[in-house]
Amino acid sequence: MGHDNTRIYLPSQLLVFTVATSRDVDFYLHIAKMLMEKDFHCCFVSFIQSENNRILRSGFKVFDLYEMKTEIIVSKIKTEFGYLTPIFFQELRSSTAGRALYNSVRKEKLNHIYFERAFFRGRTNFLINTINTKGVVVNEQTMPLKEASDYLVKMIEKKEVIACSGWGRPDSDRISKIMWDLFKKAVFRYALKKQSEEEDVFEKMRQTFGAWKNKRDNYKNSLFFEEKKQTKKYVFFPFQSPDDQALLLRSIKHKDQVDLVNRICKFLPPDYLLYATEHPCAIGALSKETIDGLKRENLNFRLLHPSANVYDIIRKAALVVTINSKVGAEAIALRKQVICAGNSFYTNSAIVESATSYVDLNEKINHLLRQPRKILHEDVQKFFAQAWRESYPGELLNLESGNLARFSKTLSDFLVRLNPTPRPDDSYRVMFSL
16 A cells, blocks of 8 residues: 555445456456556456456456345445445446346445446546436536537547447448357357356347348338438437437336337428438347338338438438437537437537427427527537536547556546545436546
8 A cells, every 4th residue: 555645545445346248347357457556446246157257367356146136246245345335336238237236236325336438439427326317517607628629520520420339230241240249158158057148149149130131121212311412301310229228227218219200200390301310339220110110100201321421411400309319419519409308418408408298399399490599609619518527538448558547547536536425315426627
């Protein structure tokens, strides 16, 4: 233990990292080793049995979810590390096991921190003792920030879309890698009897091939979007991935996105179309029958080809309606009108309309199309400046050495400033500038 007085209390904290994939293990093992050098204590909760030995060989205690219930794991950690105060960490995912762990941790009045990818690439949000985002709120004292402004300029110039990850993208150039990954998981699951969150690997394989088939069938006659040739008036709706944690955890009432699209189509004035796109990480998630049904019921519905760039679509749109997709934030950056039907970090912004019911959504769609509101450049700059201030340097699961050092330092600094005693309020969020 060193003699840095700002870290005297740190040995009383135990950092508990939750891992559900091999990539989680790769990332958090690096972070844990770096934090150990700063005198932090670390251990792991594992949702992936095939990686337990690797964690143990690295010198860390591991608690197996499939051998103990989450409440027993929390109790066991408290008992075995009685002189330390556990703080639990996991990536925000729509995982039943992850949510069960969160509930068990909070039941014991311990601190739990969800890591969530920020809107800005290379940055992360920390949610303490909550799954919800309170949203970015700008006040009179909020000032623009050069880092955020520069980021937006580059993002818009490059038309940068959110990077895809996971098994869900059925592009033909990735199908072999996806199937190889699933094959390995099947071997661990069925041959070696090692459990993981892939509860039914063969069902995942079926879904992957199904998505590939849907992509092939749905886009044979889909609309290619050419920005310069757009003459028709339209509203834009971006479908979210069916397993998007923001959708499933924060806006579950809109899980049936097809129902919402049907309603929006009927809300639109006769001279407007509804353009929709599938999420780039879930192309083919909608079946041919679903798309054909939408087209039959709504003559104003159009599914755009995946080649369309979301920035081009937003630029020509009269309005963007979203549940809580990051496309809503991209539309704000382009100073477009946005209606948010769910809970997002931009829901409470004064430059966004929030719809609390279908009646409200109908009224706001028609009002904004009749009387468009002007989105001021200064308001956009202040909003993203505040969003930047409420996120932290370092990107989840990025194994580049510079990013690992950055994330480790961010987490270390965060913990130095975090009071280890949980507050009674279960929905607070700690913010500070780094």
